[in-house]
Amino acid sequence: MLLSQLPEDVLYHVLSYLDCRSLSRLSQACTSMRRFVNRDAVWRKIAKERLNTGITRNGTDIYPHIPLKERVRRAQNWCHGSCRKAVALKWKTKLMPWLQLDGDVLFLSQAADIGVYHLRQDLGRVQHSPFEVYSGHKGDVCRFVLTDSCLISGGSDGKILVQSRRRDMAVELSGHKEEVNCLDSKEALIISGSRDQTARIWTLTSTTPTVTIPMYDRVWSVAINPTLSSFVTGTACCKNFSPLRIWDVERSACVCSLGSEFRRGAGVLDIVFESPFQLFTCGYDTFIRLWDLRLSTQKCVMEWEEPHDSTLYCIQTDGNHMIASGSSYYGVVRLWDKRKTECLQFFQLSSDTVSSPVYCLRITSSHLYAALATTLHSLDYR
Template sequence: MLFSQLPDDVLYHILSYLDYRSLSRLSQVCKSTYHFINRDVVWRRVAKDFLNTGITRNGTDIYGHIPLKKRVKTAQNWYDGVCRRTTPLKWKTKLLPWLQLDGDVLFLSQAADVETYYLRHDTRKLHRNPSEVYSGHKGDVCRFVLTDSHLVSGGSDGKILVHSRGRGRGMSMELSGHNQEVNCLDSKNGLIISGSRDQTTRIWTLSSTCPRDTIPMYDRVWSVAISPALSSFATGTACCENFSPLRIWDVERSECLCILGSQFRLGAGVLDMVFESPFQLLTCGYDTFIRLWDLRLNPRKCVKEWEEPHDSSLYCIQTDGNHMIASGSSYYGVVRLWDKRQSECLQVCTVYPPRGRNDTCRQVENTIL
């Protein structure tokens, strides 16, 4: 009996003993084995080692539409540092914007506006002209965040604007309350948390233009993040006072639940943070480290960290919810890609060609991945 004539359950059992390299080589034998081995059921066991079955820590599969074989290949390429580079859009100005990709639409800030650019499927590049412009600030946009129905932006004018997304959108809603620029904000499920240079954190809801609560921080607030469970949020300050810059707060009572870390140097402010799950938090800042905090432990502590090789401040981080971390630093506009299973940097991308430190150092502060 030929190999391809064996019953499916026997073939599945035989293939379960092969690793990803052997499966890939076997799929090149002929068309029939190629189509059979490309089935997700064949790669499910292998995918557990690479992708945790593709399920993120909050229980959702963000890549469910992509075949498991392709996902395993991409994950192994990440691990080996084999990554493709493309340039979807260029700017002649030296200003690096805040960026956020939503499907095939790129949102980016340009001075006081937030513009949207659609991806061209034929060339995999972005349209040159923006399709929509969200405006209203009297100063630069310091940070913005997307929800399913709104775009929320904070500006150097101290205002927070809530825009309805989509064509035919109505007027934006203005939330006033901060006396200085809004350095950071986050929004989930109608809840908005903002932090400002005026040393306060404010809690807002979409049903009112007045803050629901104001928390004095006694230090400049550089970063905030709402937990996926929506019951708590984290704040990061400039660390100019004699207390830890990282704190977890209760949303309903506006009370501090815990303080993270005690070994921060004076001035080691936390510039960006992101929740991977209700109990895992990634942070970065002036002390050049990316840190992973486990909030289930008592006391809560850092369980892993990655150091910027050039000893540069880290202004922003992003994660895919699985193994990949991207960080933006102040060193010549360098973006680093990390695999959490490794201690060394996976790949380096330079946003600008080096023209001297002063040309790019201050601009990267306004960049998010």
């Protein structure tokens, strides 16, 4: 009996013992074997172990429209640092931009406006001019988030704007006395944090906050738990309490504080929920930390240290094994494998003479986009 004549379930089992290179060679044996090997089911086990293939830890496929074999090939490029670097956009004035991705569309804040750009995925480029612009702030946009129907932004003018993505509605939320450093939104819930040392809970149905929580310190970052039952705040750590605290949404009460050994000034600049009980943080103390929020532990379970002792402004994860971080000097982006303590790859995006932090970064299966003070960089891993 030929190998291709085996029952499919038996053949799947046989191929599960092969590595990436062996499967690629086998697909060249004949047409029927190539068709079989190219099926996603053959590559799923390998894809779960690779970086940024879109297979999350719980098995969810983020990019079902891209063949798994192609994503495994790209994952090898992520691992080995094989990419094409390009400056996608430039501007003259130094800013602190923020960006978000929605499919083949990129949202980028520049001063008081948020521009919307088409991504040319076939060429790995960003359209030079925005096809749409959201405005309304009297100061710079500090943070913004996207929902299915709205763009919600916080500015240095202390205002929060909720603008319909269909452009048929715009609502101004007033309450903060100073700049809105951070915000997050899921469904109808909005959480904001400000330099005025308060965190506020809002809903899309009201223009005033439902709850104002005194934080007694500047709030640099917030993140809502995917369950919507709680949220986390990260403060500047200029007071005698932990900069990381978990709050119950319904009771507006502090549930617990995370960590106890933060040095003064070790503020938390970015917070990312990977699951309801897995939380990543980074900030001035140069560490990426993974926190286990299950009731039995609620502690830091892993740490990754920026080797050049630089502040970490932002982090992103692929939902499985990869972390990407942006540091405060020379536009350095680092890729980390959670299963290792050492940095996997790093890229310096700004020149030796002009240093800029990486204020925000976003990843897809094939690209990494990093926003610096005067440039938006694109790293193409295809």
